[in-house]
Structure formats: structure tokens, C-alpha cells
Amino acid sequence: MIVVVLLGFFATISAFIARKTKYVYALKISFMFVFLFLALRYAYGNDYMSYYDTFMAINQEKKVDFYNFKALNGPSMLEPGWVLLCWLFKPFGFYVMVVVLALFNCYAYYHLVSKYVPQKYYWFSIFIYIINPIFMLIQLSAMRQAVAIGIFLISIDFLIKKDIFKYIILIIVASLFHSSALLMLPLVIISIYDINYNKFIFIFSIFVYVFAAFSGNIFLPYIDIAVNNYFPKYSSYVDPGKFGSGLGVLYGFIVLALVLYFIKYEKSDYSVLYKVLILSIIIMPLSIHINMLGRMQMYFQPIALVVYPLVFLKINNAFIRNIFICMIVAFAIRSVFLFIESDVWGPYYLEYNTIINAL
Numbered sequence: 335m336i337v338v339v340l341l342g343f344f345a346t347i348s349a350f351i352a353r354k355t356k357y358v359y360a361l362k363i364s365f366m367f368v369f370l371f372l373a374l375r376y377a378y379g380n381d382y383m384s385y386y387d388t389f390m391a392i393n394q395e396k397k398v399d400f401y402n403f404k405a406l407n408g409p410s411m412l413e414p415g416w417v418l419l420c421w422l423f424k425p426f427g428f429y430v431m432v433v434v435l436a437l438f439n440c441y442a443y444y445h446l447v448s449k450y451v452p453q454k455y456y457w458f459s460i461f462i463y464i465i466n467p468i469f470m471l472i473q474l475s476a477m478r479q480a481v482a483i484g485i486f487l488i489s490i491d492f493l494i495k496k497d498i499f500k501y502i503i504l505i506i507v508a509s510l511f512h513s514s515a516l517l518m519l520p521l522v523i524i525s526i527y528d529i530n531y532n533k534f535i536f537i538f539s540i541f542v543y544v545f546a547a548f549s550g551n552i553f554l555p556y557i558d559i560a561v562n563n564y565f566p567k568y569s570s571y572v573d574p575g576k577f578g579s580g581l582g583v584l585y586g587f588i589v590l591a592l593v594l595y596f597i598k599y600e601k602s603d604y605s606v607l608y609k610v611l612i613l614s615i616i617i618m619p620l621s622i623h624i625n626m627l628g629r630m631q632m633y634f635q636p637i638a639l640v641v642y643p644l645v646f647l648k649i650n651n652a653f654i655r656n657i658f659i660c661m662i663v664a665f666a667i668r669s670v671f672l673f674i675e676s677d678v679w680g681p682y683y684l685e686y687n688t689i690i691n692a693l
Contacts (some may be wrong), residue, residue, distance in 0.1 A: 341368065443463060462638070517629065
């Protein structure tokens with residue numbers, strides 16, 4: 335894990351230097367560090383070896399059925415886009431495919447940060463991206479969904495511009511790599527329709543969040559039945575995790591209140607980003623129980639890398655602004671410690687190995 339800490343340090347310092355216009359190229363250096371980390375990894379993350387085995391199994395087939403190839407050790411079929419990708423990289427090997435996927439991941443996040451994050455807060459977005467496990471660490475393991483998330487992040491341009499046709503096309507392409515991307519289609523609704531974020535919407539959103547945090551488990555069996563009927567692939571509960579603690583609920587409450595308050599001061603084009611993050615925070619208490627909502631969160635949460643810095647700019651009181659920044663940074667650090675201590679994730683992330691180990 336020491337490698338992740340060093341990566342976070344050097345990438346964040348480089349992004350901090352990029353806050354000056356004449357050194358803006360330093361942001362690319364930050365992502366170069368990330369690229370090398372992702373491209374050279376070997377057997378790092380829960381699912382790395384299962385993806386390797388699947389790659390080998392696909393390319394041992396004399397004739398690959400792109401639509402009916404069953405995932406190894408699983409009942410469901412792999413998405414055709416992923417099977418095709420593995421087949422296309424047969425001449426080059428799995429490790430080369432990992433390098434190309436690392437490049438695509440870095441491009442998607444670089445595009446998001448460089449285009450929408452205020453330059454003075456590049457460092458913040460890079461730090462959270464590397465340290466908070468929901469971003470880089472989990473996505474380097476969940477390779478198929480990482481591709482879908484990358485395509486979704488690129489499609490944000492069209493969601494903001496209300497170019498619904500191009501957005502839908504990209505989401506359909508993303509679903510060829512992970513079917514959960516189809517859950518992003520309803521976002522066209524919040525893109526098309528403007529909402530007047532008055533006091534009623536503020537109070538109602540806070541109420542829904544608090545209710546979901548403390549009483550939402552009452553509805554979990556009914557939600558599970560609905561998910562089981564319409565989305566059986568995501569019917570299982572996931573690990574309840576730590577969000578139900580008072581600290582997690584308070585953190586979500588503060589962030590939600592600030593985002594709801596400042597959305598009315600954001601220019602209309604970027605307001606859709608606030609809406610996505612608001613939705614993400616409201617469903618967060620349930621997402622730690624329901625697999626499908628947890629998958630949605632993996633798409634939603636990268637938007638926080640943009641919205642948080644946009645909110646920072648609008649907080650005039652320097653003391654409150656710094657408290658907010660420190661709170662998010664502290665929560666990210668706390669999350670990575672819980673991540674490493676987890677029996678589910680920890681053993682697969684403690685030691686970083688490179689492809690040199692495999693050669």
C-alpha cells in the first residue's frame with residue numbers, strides 16, 4: 335500500500351503545481367504517474383487474475399461466441415464488447431490490454447478534471463481520485479465496469495449540452511462492456527428538465543436522505559423483490575459496510591446540504607453535475623445494501639471530483655471552505671484505511687506487484 339501513498343503524494347504535488355497557468359502541463363504529469371501505476375500492475379486487486387483467466391479462456395476458443403460466453407465461475411454471460419476486446423488483443427496478450435485500458439482510464443479522468451475542475455483545485459481532485467478507494471483502487475479491479483465508467487465520463491459533455499442522442503449512443507456503447515451502464519439512461523431526464531431548487535426542494539431532499547439513512551432498511555426486502563424481478567443480475571445485497579455509522583450519515587448530510595444550497599448559484603450548464611451528485615448522495619445509504627444501487631454509485635461518484643471544487647469557489651468564508659476541504663480529505667483517508675482493513679479488499683491491495691513479476 336506504500337506505493338499508493340507515494341503515488342498520491344507525487345501526483346498531488348504535480349497537480350498542485352499545475353494550479354499556475356504556466357505550469358498547467360503538470361496535470362498531465364500527474365496522470366502519467368497514475369498511468370504507470372495502472373499499466374504496470376500485476377495480480378493487484380480482487381479480480382485481476384479472474385480477468386486474466388477469462389482472457390485466456392476466450393482466446394483458447396476456436397470460434398468465439400461474442401454474445402454467449404459465460405463468465406468463469408459465474409452464471410451470467412459476459413458482455414459482448416468485453417469478449418470482443420479480449421479477442422482483439424489475442425495477438426498482443428493480456429498485459430498489453432491492461433496497458434491500453436490504463437491509458438483509456440487516465441484519458442477519461444484527465445478529460446473530466448482538465449475540462450470541468452477549476453485549475454486551482456486540480457490537486458484536490460487528483461488526491462481524492464487516488465486515495466478514495468471508490469475511484470482508482472476499486473476500478474482497477476473492476477475492469478469491465480471501469481471501461482463503462484470511462485465512456486460515461488466522456489458522455490458527460492453531451493449530457494451538459496443536452497445533446498441527448500449522442501449521450502444515449504455512448505451509454506449504449508458503454509453497456510456493451512458492462513450492462514449496468516444502462517442505469518445511466520434516465521439521467522437524460524435531469525438534463526432536460528430544470529428544477530427550481532427552492533426551500534421545499536432543499537428540505538425534501540434532506541428528509542429523503544435522512545429517512546433513507548435511518549429507516550431505509552425497512553424497504554430493503556421490497557426493493558430486493560423488485561430488483562430480483564427486473565434486474566436479477568443485481569439482486570443480491572452487498573456488504574453493509576460502515577456508512578450506517580453516525581459519522582458517515584453526518585458527512586453525507588453536510589455535503590448534501592452544501593451542494594443543494596450552492597446549486598442555485600451555478601450556471602445552468604453545470605447544474606446537471608450538481609443534480610447527479612445530489613442523486614448519488616440521496617441513494618448512498620441504500621447503495622451499500624443493494625447491489626444495483628452500488629453499481630450506480632460507481633458511475634455517479636466521479637462527478638464529485640468536479641462538483642466539490644465548484645462548491646469551494648462559492649464559499650466566501652475561507653475558514654468554512656478550508657473546513658469543508660479538510661473534512662472531505664479526512665473522509666477519503668478514513669475510507670482507504672477501512673478499505674485496507676477489510677477482509678474482502680485488503681489482502682488483494684496490500685502488496686503492489688508489477689508485470690516484471692510475471693515475466
